[in-house]
Amino acid sequence: MTTQTAGPVGAGAGHPTSIHQEQHMSLTPNPSSPFATATPDVRHILPSTLGNPRPGALVLTDCDRLAVVPTEPLTDAHSLDPLPDGLCPDCIAAMQGVSRNTEQPSSECRECAAVTRHDGLCVLCRMDAHDEWWAQQQADPSA
Numbered sequence: 001m002t003t004q005t006a007g008p009v010g011a012g013a014g015h016p017t018s019i020h021q022e023q024h025m026s027l028t029p030n031p032s033s034p035f036a037t038a039t040p041d042v043r044h045i046l047p048s049t050l051g052n053p054r055p056g057a058l059v060l061t062d063c064d065r066l067a068v069v070p071t072e073p074l075t076d077a078h079s080l081d082p083l084p085d086g087l088c089p090d091c092i093a094a095m096q097g098v099s100r101n102t103e104q105p106s107s108e109c110r111e112c113a114a115v116t117r118h119d120g121l122c123v124l125c126r127m128d129a130h131d132e133w134w135a136q137q138q139a140d141p142s143a
């Protein structure tokens, strides 16, 4: 028999820093990877066509660069209004159908010689290399 009381947990003293205003969602940037090409300090929007990508996978973002899928539940930015803080402006522009000229110069992939706009290593080779790197990180974070 448990005799636990189910009383409310005391919220304690008021927080002087809490300002009474509308909570604006703020996002943390995507996890970093040496093979990501997206801007590292903002959260990128993943195309809704991706469905439910695996956290930790390297995927193409709305701004046509590569970022790591965050491990926390994905927010479908396409349905948010207003948009949360911390989003990639290029992704927002792409989502809204505005051209921001994010075209990168193309070059040849150093692994498979495919033409790529991802700095000398194509999307598929980056995904492969990232998966290997990511698995190593999970197995031994100090490596």
Ligand SMILES: [Zn+2]
Pocket (backbone or CB within 6 Å): 038, 039, 043, 044, 045, 061, 062, 063, 064, 088, 089, 090, 091
């Ligand atoms: Zn972006």
Ligand SMILES: [Zn+2]
Pocket (backbone or CB within 6 Å): 109, 110, 111, 112, 113, 114, 121, 122, 123, 124, 125, 126
């Ligand atoms: Zn390649």
